[in-house]
Amino acid sequence: MIRRDRRLFWIGFAVILALLAAAPLVLPPFWRHFVTEVLIWGLLAMSSDILIGYTGLISFGHSAFFGLGVYGAAAALLLVAPPNLFLAIALGLVAAALVAGFVAYFSTRLRDIYFAITTLIFSQIFYVVIFTWTSVTGGENGLTFTRPGLGIPGLYVVRFTPVTMHWFVLAVVAVSYLILRRITRSPFGMVLQSIRENESRTRAIGYHVEHYKMVAVMLSGLFAGLAGVLYALQNEFAAADFVFFLVSGETVIYNVMGGIGTLAGPLVGAAFFLLLREALSRYFTEYYLIPLGIIFIAMVIFMPQGLLGFARRWLNR
Amino acid sequence: MTIPWDLIVIQTVNGVVTGMILALVASGLTLIFGIMDVVNFAHGELFMLGAYLGVLVLASTGSFWLALIIASLVVALLGAALQIVTLRPLIGRDPLTTILATFGISLVLQNYALWQFGPISRKIAEPVSGQFRLFYLEYPWYRLVIAAASAAIIGAFWLFLKYGRYGIWIRATTQDRVMAQAMGIPVPWVYTGVFAIGSAMAAASGVLFGPLVGVEPYMGLAWVLKAFIVVVVGGMGNFGGSIVAAIFVSLLEAYASIWVSPSQAIIVSFVALILTLLFRPTGLFGSAVR
Amino acid sequence: MTTPDPVTDPVIKVEDLHAYYGKSHVLNGVSLEVGRAEVVGLLGRNGVGKSTTLKSVMGLVHARQGAVLFEGKPVTGVPAHKLARSGIAYVPEDRRIFRLLTVMENLRTGLDRAGMTESRRRELLDKVYELFPVLAERRKQHGGTLSGGEQQMLAIARAMMLEPKIVLLDEPTEGLMPRMVAQIARIIDILHREGVAILLVEQNVALTLECSRRVYFMEKGEVRHHAVAAELDANAAVVHQYLGI
Numbered sequence: 001m002i003r004r005d006r007r008l009f010w011i012g013f014a015v016i017l018a019l020l021a022a023a024p025l026v027l028p029p030f031w032r033h034f035v036t037e038v039l040i041w042g043l044l045a046m047s048s049d050i051l052i053g054y055t056g057l058i059s060f061g062h063s064a065f066f067g068l069g070v071y072g073a074a075a076a077l078l079l080v081a082p083p084n085l086f087l088a089i090a091l092g093l094v095a096a097a098l099v100a101g102f103v104a105y106f107s108t109r110l111r112d113i114y115f116a117i118t119t120l121i122f123s124q125i126f127y128v129v130i131f132t133w134t135s136v137t138g139g140e141n142g143l144t145f146t147r148p149g150l151g152i153p154g155l156y157v158v159r160f161t162p163v164t165m166h167w168f169v170l171a172v173v174a175v176s177y178l179i180l181r182r183i184t185r186s187p188f189g190m191v192l193q194s195i196r197e198n199e200s201r202t203r204a205i206g207y208h209v210e211h212y213k214m215v216a217v218m219l220s221g222l223f224a225g226l227a228g229v230l231y232a233l234q235n236e237f238a239a240a241d242f243v244f245f246l247v248s249g250e251t252v253i254y255n256v257m258g259g260i261g262t263l264a265g266p267l268v269g270a271a272f273f274l275l276l277r278e279a280l281s282r283y284f285t286e287y288y289l290i291p292l293g294i295i296f297i298a299m300v301i302f303m304p305q306g307l308l309g310f311a312r313r314w315l316n317r
Numbered sequence: 318m319t320i321p322w323d324l325i326v327i328q329t330v331n332g333v334v335t336g337m338i339l340a341l342v343a344s345g346l347t348l349i350f351g352i353m354d355v356v357n358f359a360h361g362e363l364f365m366l367g368a369y370l371g372v373l374v375l376a377s378t379g380s381f382w383l384a385l386i387i388a389s390l391v392v393a394l395l396g397a398a399l400q401i402v403t404l405r406p407l408i409g410r411d412p413l414t415t416i417l418a419t420f421g422i423s424l425v426l427q428n429y430a431l432w433q434f435g436p437i438s439r440k441i442a443e444p445v446s447g448q449f450r451l452f453y454l455e456y457p458w459y460r461l462v463i464a465a466a467s468a469a470i471i472g473a474f475w476l477f478l479k480y481g482r483y484g485i486w487i488r489a490t491t492q493d494r495v496m497a498q499a500m501g502i503p504v505p506w507v508y509t510g511v512f513a514i515g516s517a518m519a520a521a522s523g524v525l526f527g528p529l530v531g532v533e534p535y536m537g538l539a540w541v542l543k544a545f546i547v548v549v550v551g552g553m554g555n556f557g558g559s560i561v562a563a564i565f566v567s568l569l570e571a572y573a574s575i576w577v578s579p580s581q582a583i584i585v586s587f588v589a590l591i592l593t594l595l596f597r598p599t600g601l602f603g604s605a606v607r
Numbered sequence: 608m609t610t611p612d613p614v615t616d617p618v619i620k621v622e623d624l625h626a627y628y629g630k631s632h633v634l635n636g637v638s639l640e641v642g643r644a645e646v647v648g649l650l651g652r653n654g655v656g657k658s659t660t661l662k663s664v665m666g667l668v669h670a671r672q673g674a675v676l677f678e679g680k681p682v683t684g685v686p687a688h689k690l691a692r693s694g695i696a697y698v699p700e701d702r703r704i705f706r707l708l709t710v711m712e713n714l715r716t717g718l719d720r721a722g723m724t725e726s727r728r729r730e731l732l733d734k735v736y737e738l739f740p741v742l743a744e745r746r747k748q749h750g751g752t753l754s755g756g757e758q759q760m761l762a763i764a765r766a767m768m769l770e771p772k773i774v775l776l777d778e779p780t781e782g783l784m785p786r787m788v789a790q791i792a793r794i795i796d797i798l799h800r801e802g803v804a805i806l807l808v809e810q811n812v813a814l815t816l817e818c819s820r821r822v823y824f825m826e827k828g829e830v831r832h833h834a835v836a837a838e839l840d841a842n843a844a845v846v847h848q849y850l851g852i
Contacts (some may be wrong), residue, residue, distance in 0.1 A: 058413050104596045114553065116416050117356065117545050118594065124542050125587045132580055245538075249420060254418055287432045293425035300417045301406050482719060489705050489716050495667060496703045500716040500771060501691035 024166040034278075036166045039173045040115030040230045042108060045254035045266030046180055047223035050254070053261030054184055055216045060248040061103050061119030064126040067071020067222040067243030068095040069228020071130070074143050083148035088292055089229050102215045104217035108210050123245050131240040131306065142239030145232075160233075169230050176223055181263055183219070192216055233238040253296055259306025268308055324575050327454060332571030334460045336564035337467040342540055343547040343559040344471060345518030352491050352511045353552035354412050355404060358419040360519050360544065361537025362426035367392050367520025368532040369430060372439050381444035385466070385524045389517040396516025400509050408505075423537070430534040438536075441527025461527045470521055471560065475513070486509060522599050546586050550593045552600025562601060565589075611821050611835050614642040618681070618773045618804045619664060619695075620834050623845050626656075626671035633659050635828035636673065641773060644802045646795060648815035648836065650824035651849055657808040658700055661775040662824070664806070665697040666690050678772070692720050696766035700777040703757045704765065706751030711751050713761055717768030735764045738797065756787040763794055773804040780811045792818055812841045814849060824849040 020039070024032045044066055051057045072095030073088040080087055107118040149159050150168065161169065183189050191212055201210045203230045232238055241247075250273070258269020275294070280288035303310055342364055349357045357363075370388035375381060403418050445462050448455040478484040490497040490507045498504050522540075523532075530536065543566070551562030568585045573582040593601060617640040626634040634656050634756050636768065641647045649657050662668040664675050675683045682690060691697070692841040696717075705713050717730045736743035739760050745753060753761060759779055776795075780788045788811065795818045798805060809815045815822060816836045824832040826849055839846065 056413075058416060106591065109594065109598050114549065116413070117549060118590075119547075121542060121546055121587070121590060125584075128580070128587075235440060249424070252417065252420070287428050289424050289428040293428065294423050297403055297421035297425070299419055300414055300421060301403065304410070304414065305398065336720040482715075485708065485712050485715055486719070488708060488712075492705050493703055495687075496699070496705070497700075497716070498687040499665060499667070499691055499763065501688050501720060502716060503688045505686075548799055 017170070020170050021167060024035075024163045029162070032162060032166065034274070036162075036169050036234060038165075038267075038274055039169050040227050040234065040253065040269040041251075041274065042267030043173045043176055043230065044227040044251055045258065045270045046177060046263055047220045047227065048251045048255055049260060049266045050180065050184070050192075050216055050220040050223075052255050053263070053265075054189060055192045055213060056194060056199075057213065057216070058116040058252065059119045059217070059220070060116055060245060060252065061107070061123040062220075063243050063245055063247035064099050064103065064123040065096045065224035065229070066228040066247055066251075067126065067130065067240075068099045069093070069225030070232045070238045070242050071095060071143075071228075072225065073175050073229040073232035074145055075091055077145040077148060077162045077232075078143065082147060085087050085148040085150060085233075088148060088233065089226070092229035092232065093222060096221050096228065100218045100221025100225075101214075103221070104214040108213040108217065112306065120245060120248070123243065123248055127240060127243045127245065130243050138239070142237060142241075145231055145237050147236050159289050160265045165234060169234065170224065172230060176226065177267075180223065184263060188212075188215075255306075257296065257299055257306055257311070259308030259312075262306070265306050265308035267304060272307060319430065321575065323453070325572065327456070328571040328575055329568065330456070330460075332359045332568035333564060334464040335529075335571065336567030337464040337471075338522050338529075339540075339543060339547060339567055340560040340563035341467045341471060341518055341522040341525070343521075343544045343551070343563050344474075344556055345515035346541075346544050346548050347551070347554060347556055347559040348518070349512055349515040350548070352486040352487060352557065353404075353508050355512075356419065357512075358416060358541070359422040359426060360419075360515070361401070361539075361541030362423045362430070363396060363516045363519040363537075364393050364540055365430060365532070365537035366395070366426060366440065367523030367533065368527045368536065369434055369439075369523075370520065371441050371524035371527050372532055377442055381442070381524075384441070385521060388524045389521045390470075392520035393513040393517035396515040397509050399516075400512040402511070405505065405508075408508075423541075427534055434534065436533060438531030438533035440531060441524065443528045459528060463528070466525055467522065470518065474518070475556075483507075483510065501598065543583075543586065546590050550589055552599060552602040555600065555602050558600060558602030610834060614640045614645070617718055618645075618678060619806065620666060620676040620679075621660070622674045622676070623677065624660070624663055625671045626668050627671055628659075633828055634663065634670075637663075637825070637828065637830055639823050639830055639833075641804050641806050643772075644799060645821070646799050646805045646807060646819045648819035648822035648823060649806060649808045650812065650815060650822055650846075652851055653810075655825045656828040657825055658777050661697065661777050661806065661808060665695060665775060667697070676817055684798050691717075691769055694769070694772035696756050696769045696771035696774045698762045698766050698774060698776050698779065700781065702762040704750040704753075704758050704761050707749060709747050709749055710753070710761060711746045714742075714768050717765055720769070731768055731770070735767060739764055740795075756783050756790070756799075759783060759787070759791070760794070767798070767803075771803060773806065774798060775811075776805055776807045778808055778810060780809065780814060788814060812846055815839065 020035065023035050027035065047063050048059060051059045066212060069092040073090035076088040076091040077083045103119060103122045106122070107115050110118060147160060150164070191202065191207055195209055195212060199209060228242070231242070254269035254273055255266045256269065257272050258267065259265030273292070276292055277288055280291055284291060299306070305313070320361045342360070346357060346360050349355050367388045370391055371384040374384035374387045378384070399422060403422065404415060407414050407418060443457065443459040445459045450456070478487060486497070486502050486507050489500070489502060490504055494504055547563045547566055549557050550566065551558035566589055568586045569589060570582045573585040610651050620640040624636055624637040625632070637656065637660050639647070639649070649660065651657050659668055663670050666682070666685055670683050673683070674681050676693060677690070677693065698784045705716070714732060718731065734747070737764055740762060742764055745757065750758065750761060763779070779791050783791070792814055795805060795807070807819060808814060816839055821837045822834055822836050822839070824845065832845060832849065834845065
């Protein structure tokens with residue numbers, strides 16, 4: 001990457017980071033909460049982009065990874081006292097990784113379209129299991145728990161305020177973004193993109209495509225689970241709804257709206273979608289998905305590169 | 318443990334009944350996928366709209382069969398319109414875009430139904446009343462009638478495909494799209510027609526299934542999921558395979574509900590899916606030559 | 608050697624056609640014409656763009672530049688199925704008959720056009736069964752069960768169902784036994800006598816020179832030479848130059 005582009009990137013990144021960090025200090029509580037939520041969904045969308053944008057696999061299974069991240073954190077916070085932040089994160093990630101491994105094993109045997117369907121089916125399997133296993137998961141009503149404090153348990157623990165919670169989420173999302181970015185630019189990331197471009201040729205060259213796909217799914221699932229953990233910490237609530245396939249669907253929408261294969265795009269897409277939802281629900285109340293769905297379809301047809309892709313093209317002119 | 322033979326027979330009948338309707342839903346999906354390479358995520362919503370239209374027509378005319386016909390025709394037209402507006406522009410692009418587009422359509426249709434009809438479920442009255450004795454049960458006739466109607470529709474379509482004039486168009490387009498065009502077959506319209514037929518099948522299943530369950534905006538979700546499982550287990554793109562798989566999966570679930578609750582019985586179909594993916598990923602009748 | 612006179616009122620006229628496969632510039636400005644009921648040959652080495660030219664005329668390959676005129680009217684960009692119904696028939700390399708359809712069904716695909724009556728359909732079918740008794744015998748068999756030569760006959764018969772003004776024939780003798788090659792020559796002659804024009808792409812030079820009135824020679828995506836077939840034989844210098852035999 002050219003030195004000038006590198007510098008531009010870091011400057012841009014720092015500016016946006018500063019803006020987002022300052023946000024909770026200047027915004028009213030509703031919007032402060034909104035920005036934090038956008039970051040969390042943005043992380044989920046980014047994780048999904050690894051599959052959709054870089055490997056060329058549409059996954060409808062992210063609700064399972066996200067949901068298990070939420071429940072994993074919930075489990076840690078409910079079962080172990082005093083509530084331990086790092087245990088919550090660890091358990092959430094492990095739960096998500098296990099589910100991702102399971103799904104990866106079955107879905108990566110199949111190509112493109114079949115992959116989408118099987119991830120959908122699997123995410124619904126998890127939904128049904130969680131929904132019906134009410135003794136453990138609280139079924140429809142879900143579980144509530146308390147947020148742990150930040151710090152090292154036993155030594156120094158400080159409670160989260162909404163502002164510090166926001167900064168914590170921002171830090172996790174920013175670091176995740178940088179890690180994912182690094183991965184997409186690594187040789188591994190290059191192989192993924194090669195799989196997206198031409199799977200049979202990549203296989204012919206000698207790469208074990210199934211293995212790469214599995215790792216991609218697990219990686220994607222891990223970060224989706226991390227988003228789930230953040231959600232649990234932010235909202236202190238876990239419910240079967242988060243494992244419902246609609247979450248996967250909305251994730252895919254964020255990706256498409258923002259621009260697949262750009263990593264930052266999905267985050268923009270999430271912001272765009274959530275803002276649209278706010279705006280549209282003022283006029284359409286709970287039926288906001290009708291105009292939003294139409295906008296989405298129109299974007300698939302006319303703006304397939306998403307907002308970011310469109311902006312890039314416009315800037316290059 | 319004594320084997321509950323009477324329950325097994327009853328559940329066999331139930332399984333076949335549900336299986337036939339599921340077969341109708343699944344074959345519409347398979348048709349659209351096999352011929353157009355489109356995964357129709359909105360299929361469940363077309364099913365749901367068919368059911369609602371059935372409710373409306375039944376309320377105003379009192380005839381179940383009229384409801385069946387009108388609902389199918391209206392949804393067929395809707396399907397054709399959707400295909401022309403949203404799917405034709407996507408021909409030639411990455412096939413994954415059609416998944417996204419149909420997913421978008423499903424969201425819009427679901428919420429439209431929610432808006433127009435509200436969340437409270439409605440009922441479609443049975444077409445035929447009366448029961449017969451099946452062991453200790455009074456088994457309603459209409460269930461058998463519905464199963465027969467589904468079978469009839471599938472059979473009629475199969476005949477159309479084999480002997481009808483436009484059936485040849487569809488079969489030729491499936492085998493070699495380019496040469497079909499070179500023979501003067503208007504392939505873009507064949508696609509529209511196929512999508513319309515698939516939509517009509519979904520709508521018909523919705524009306525037929527109406528008397529068995531409540532009609533509500535989200536009913537499509539559960540059924541499209543089952544339909545997808547059936548399509549994968551049967552072998553994607555294999556018409557006959559999805560019909561057999563539909564009955565097979567429904568029977569499994571019916572037998573399972575003898576011992577567990579219905580919402581848990583669905584786990585059986587999940588297991589069937591997993592086993593199929595493990596041992597025969599192309600489906601039981603897979604690597605189909607359509 | 609005389610350069611042939613320009614054709615008056617050609618059935619097909621191709622003007623400066625450019626086409627690409629991805630980034631590859633396959634047709635580099637092809638120009639040719641075929642007169643009514645005329646048999647014209649298109650010769651050249653493998654890969655020079657002969658098949659692509661036929662596909663472009665048929666609307667199966669997108670033309671980036673240039674024009675195709677059918678009976679004087681521009682048809683570049685018109686979808687293939689409309690061209691087929693207007694009277695351009697295409698018989699591709701490797702035949703591509705519908706393997707899972709019966710012989711009869713294969714023929715039927717060309718018979719569902721506007722203005723076709725049931726009696727006209729019967730007439731056409733009977734005519735083709737008379738010309739190709741083998742097909743009549745096998746009419747209920749699936750296309751995939753026919754031999755190579757029989758499939759070639761079916762592919763041509765199928766094209767005839769469109770009652771075309773011109774048939775685009777791509778390498779009809781490829782993979783056929785010598786006995787069948789003579790059959791192909793006979794069929795081309797029959798079509799010619801019916802008033803159907805033929806644009807014939809072939810590797811078999813002798814056959815092409817025998818059946819055609821004029822021949823074009825292509826190289827690297829362009830037409831480089833144009834001659835009257837009767838003035839050439841298989842040993843002509845020009846043939847060696849463009850076919851490297």
